[in-house]
Amino acid sequence: MLGKGGKRKFDEHEDGLEGKVVSPTDGPSRVSYTLQRQTIFNISLMKLYNHRPLTEPSLQKTVLINNMLRRIQEELKQEGSLRPVFVTASQPADPLSDNFREAQPAFSHLASQPLLPTDFVSTMPLESCLTPASLLEDDTFCTSPTVQHDGPTKPPPPALQPVKDSFSSALDEIEELCPAPTSAEAVAAVTAADDSKDHPSESNVQKPEGLPESRTAESKLMDSLPGNFEITTSTGFLTDLTLDDILFADIDTSMYDFDPCTSATGAASKMAPVSADELLKTLAPYSSQPVTPNQPFKMDLTELDHIMEVLVGS
Amino acid sequence: FLGAGGGNDIQWCFSQVKGAVDDDVAEADIISTVEFNHSGELLATGDKGGRVVIFQQEQENKTQSHSRGEYNVYSTFQSHEPEFDYLKSLEIEEKINKIRWLPQKNAAQFLLSTNDKTIKLWKISERDKRPEGYNLKEEDGRYRDPTTVTTLRVPVFRPMDLMVEASPRRIFANAHTYHINSISINSDYETYLSADDLRINLWHLEITDRSFNIVDIKPANMEELTEVITAAEFHPNSCNTFVYSSSKGTIRLCDMRASALCDRHSKLFEEPEDPSNRSFFSEIISSISDVKFSHSGRYMMTRDYLSVKIWDLNMENRPVETYQVHEYLRSKLCSLYENDCIFDKFECCWNGSDRQERLFPTELLLSSFHPLCSIVMTGSYNNFFRMFDRNTKRDITLEASRENNKPRTVLKPRKVCASGKRKKDEISVDSLDFNKKILHTAWHPKENIIAVATTNNLYIFQDKMN
Numbered sequence: 001m002l003g004k005g006g007k008r009k010f011d012e013h014e015d016g017l018e019g020k021v022v023s024p025t026d027g028p029s030r031v032s033y034t035l036q037r038q039t040i041f042n043i044s045l046m047k048l049y050n051h052r053p054l055t056e057p058s059l060q061k062t063v064l065i066n067n068m069l070r071r072i073q074e075e076l077k078q079e080g081s082l083r084p085v086f087v088t089a090s091q092p093a094d095p096l097s098d099n100f101r102e103a104q105p106a107f108s109h110l111a112s113q114p115l116l117p118t119d120f121v122s123t124m125p126l127e128s129c130l131t132p133a134s135l136l137e138d139d140t141f142c143t144s145p146t147v148q149h150d151g152p153t154k155p156p157p158p159a160l161q162p163v164k165d166s167f168s169s170a171l172d173e174i175e176e177l178c179p180a181p182t183s184a185e186a187v188a189a190v191t192a193a194d195d196s197k198d199h200p201s202e203s204n205v206q207k208p209e210g211l212p213e214s215r216t217a218e219s220k221l222m223d224s225l226p227g228n229f230e231i232t233t234s235t236g237f238l239t240d241l242t243l244d245d246i247l248f249a250d251i252d253t254s255m256y257d258f259d260p261c262t263s264a265t266g267a268a269s270k271m272a273p274v275s276a277d278e279l280l281k282t283l284a285p286y287s288s289q290p291v292t293p294n295q296p297f298k299m300d301l302t303e304l305d306h307i308m309e310v311l312v313g314s
Numbered sequence: 315f316l317g318a319g320g321g322n323d324i325q326w327c328f329s330q331v332k333g334a335v336d337d338d339v340a341e342a343d344i345i346s347t348v349e350f351n352h353s354g355e356l357l358a359t360g361d362k363g364g365r366v367v368i369f370q371q372e373q374e375n376k377t378q379s380h381s382r383g384e385y386n387v388y389s390t391f392q393s394h395e396p397e398f399d400y401l402k403s404l405e406i407e408e409k410i411n412k413i414r415w416l417p418q419k420n421a422a423q424f425l426l427s428t429n430d431k432t433i434k435l436w437k438i439s440e441r442d443k444r445p446e447g448y449n450l451k452e453e454d455g456r457y458r459d460p461t462t463v464t465t466l467r468v469p470v471f472r473p474m475d476l477m478v479e480a481s482p483r484r485i486f487a488n489a490h491t492y493h494i495n496s497i498s499i500n501s502d503y504e505t506y507l508s509a510d511d512l513r514i515n516l517w518h519l520e521i522t523d524r525s526f527n528i529v530d531i532k533p534a535n536m537e538e539l540t541e542v543i544t545a546a547e548f549h550p551n552s553c554n555t556f557v558y559s560s561s562k563g564t565i566r567l568c569d570m571r572a573s574a575l576c577d578r579h580s581k582l583f584e585e586p587e588d589p590s591n592r593s594f595f596s597e598i599i600s601s602i603s604d605v606k607f608s609h610s611g612r613y614m615m616t617r618d619y620l621s622v623k624i625w626d627l628n629m630e631n632r633p634v635e636t637y638q639v640h641e642y643l644r645s646k647l648c649s650l651y652e653n654d655c656i657f658d659k660f661e662c663c664w665n666g667s668d669r670q671e672r673l674f675p676t677e678l679l680l681s682s683f684h685p686l687c688s689i690v691m692t693g694s695y696n697n698f699f700r701m702f703d704r705n706t707k708r709d710i711t712l713e714a715s716r717e718n719n720k721p722r723t724v725l726k727p728r729k730v731c732a733s734g735k736r737k738k739d740e741i742s743v744d745s746l747d748f749n750k751k752i753l754h755t756a757w758h759p760k761e762n763i764i765a766v767a768t769t770n771n772l773y774i775f776q777d778k779m780n
Contacts, residue, residue, distance in 0.1 A: 036594070036648070037594070039648070040594050040648065040651070043648075043651065043652050047654075054404065054405045055404055055405045055406070055407050056402070056404050056430075056493070058493070058657070059492055059493065059511040059512075059542055060511060060542045060544060060561050060601070060657075061654075061657050063539055063540060063541070063542050063561060064561060064597065064598050064601065064657070066540075067540055067597055068594065068597070068598070070540075071594075071597075072594075
């Protein structure tokens with residue numbers, strides 16, 4: 001299931017990591033948690049929308065994956081409580097809804113608009129960096145993973161942590177360039193992102209819909225579908241792809257090489273797991289020391305420079 | 315373990331294997347259910363191609379005391395065919411999800427088999443005589459010229475080669491919108507339940523054109539759906555009691571006397587989550603894939619992804635025993651989620667009682683007999699299966715494979731090395747084959763004989779008789 005020597009590498013790496021780490025509150029654990037969560041989020045989305053069985057997909061499986069997505073989305077919402085996260089599912093919503101509504105033709109929408117797994121992790125065009133500052137800012141205020149444990153019924157306010165290192169100062173510079181969004185602005189930013197879906201000319205790429213003109217129809221269709229098992233826009237899975245793209249700009253997309261054949265037949269079970277586990281093993285394990293709230297989200301400074309260049313336009 | 319000697323572990327030996335030898339598995343041959351009948355004489359399997367194959371145990375040869383009778387093919391028939399749901403433009407799989415035997419009342423055998431949508435009652439009967447000497451027909455069936463008939467005779471029955479016929483006696487259709495996952499025959503032997511993801515229906519075995527809905531967890535707004543029914547079973551003695559399990563790891567016990575629609579449970583069995591084991595996958599691995607009452611009905615056993623739990627019906631807040639099937643997989647859950655293995659539905663079973671006959675309900679009431687349910691068995695990956703002895707607290711891992719399996723040779727216990735240095739003969743977690751999964755196992759109701767289904771082969775193991 002895993003590559004040979006993977007475990008050994010991991011042990012060494014972990015030792016090295018622990019050797020360097022002064023306190024358990026350092027960045028890598030936080031990064032690993034966030035990355036793991038995003039990995040699982042993407043995997044879940046792909047599971048729901050990537051396979052087209054001839055028979056009805058298992059309702060149990062769909063429900064469990066949906067619950068997973070909801071939980072992660074709830075957590076993201078709490079962490080970046082200034083800006084709710086939406087996931088575009090307007091096109092893929094249809095096959096899902098069709099499964100759960102009786103007497104409805106299924107997969108007709110899906111057939112016309114093929115969904116590519118790489119779409120979710122595609123490198124975004126530079127023009128679509130609409131709110132990089134807000135994302136960066138939100139990431140510095142990530143709350144601990146223990147938030148997830150309490151569930152959506154217990155909403156802790158995002159911990160506003162003082163940031164003191166060089167990363168934070170660079171962050172402040174970016175904030176000066178782009179005004180930091182308040183909650184209203186964050187919503188507006190999202191609305192802008194949503195609106196951009198309706199305008200195919202916008203660079204905010206919404207790849208799930210193969211045809212630009214279908215986007216408007218799809219988003220409206222999704223809102224109006226009765227008995228739609230898909231989550232509504234209020235708690236829905238409408239992706240702000242800019243968030244995903246930024247977080248995954250550096251991720252090797254070969255890990256998400258979801259060949260529809262293999263995922264449908266479940267073959268090569270030894271192959272697929274290599275990617276997910278290796279990804280996790282290069283990071284601190286989620287199950288290890290609990291992560292405390294004071295976690296500034298550390299990004300590569302080179303990546304930061306890149307973003308700054310984009311913003312400044314140089 | 316059981317045994318006349320008492321206190322001796324069962325020594326399992328390979329007995330037989332059924333199915334194709336080659337590694338290329340035909341999809342239709344994938345075994346999807348295994349079930350002994352009430353006497354253990356018959357062993358039924360269902361497969362993905364909609365077929366049912368029934369094996370019959372040879373009558374024990376008294377002179378050959380070293381082994382119990384072998385199982386040979388008794389009957390094969392096509393139970394379900396693929397259908398097409400035109401409304402949804404989807405295929406309805408012919409895969410047999412469950413088989414349940416009815417207790418034998420006359421010479422014929424009856425079983426219920428179900429796919430995702432339709433349950434069928436099959437009658438399996440033997441014919442070993444045929445009438446000969448018709449007046450109007452020749453032996454080959456051609457009609458005689460009536461003018462040539464000069465005498466009358468009474469046809470007589472003459473022996474013929476045994477023929478086993480399976481005929482569908484009842485078809486219970488169009489009652490399930492969602493996929494049927496369980497059927498369970500009531501202890502009254504007149505009714506049975508069928509459960510799909512959201513509803514449970516009660517049927518009378520004689521009546522096919524209507525069923526009663528007894529559980530409905532479909533929310534008014536499907537967007538609010540977060541939990542489905544995963545398994546259901548009638549209590550073995552109380553004909554008004556049944557349980558159903560959910561994808562959130564809960565089991566609800568319902569009493570049909572309380573109301574027509576048993577949406578409100580009488581008891582709710584749920585173990586609080588262990589905070590130290592919390593992960594993204596906690597909910598998924600808590601989903602219960604199988605629930606089985608003990609023979610007495612005092613206990614029930616549930617199987618979730620990593621463990622088997624024994625519940626006392628009198629205690630709702632936690633199981634009385636928990637057995638870890640493959641705890642070493644806990645750190646691999648993300649990969650198992652990615653390749654869908656985390657959704658595999660393992661079944662579990664109790665050992666049979668080798669001490670007393672299976673009794674009909676009236677006899678049970680009169681006696682103070684409580685069968686032992688001291689061993690539980692369940693499957694894992696790499697064609698491994700596990701047994702847990704509740705009394706000695708010992709467990710064993712065995713492998714179902716054609717290699718190293720000689721009749722009457724005791725199976726070698728297997729061990730998975732979770733971490734660290736791998737000892738000789740141990741298998742590391744990384745080299746487990748997750749395509750080789752044992753989802754279905756069955757234990758003979760009266761003897762120490764077990765049937766273990768790999769993907770497309772059926773293995774039969776027996777204990778070593780001295």
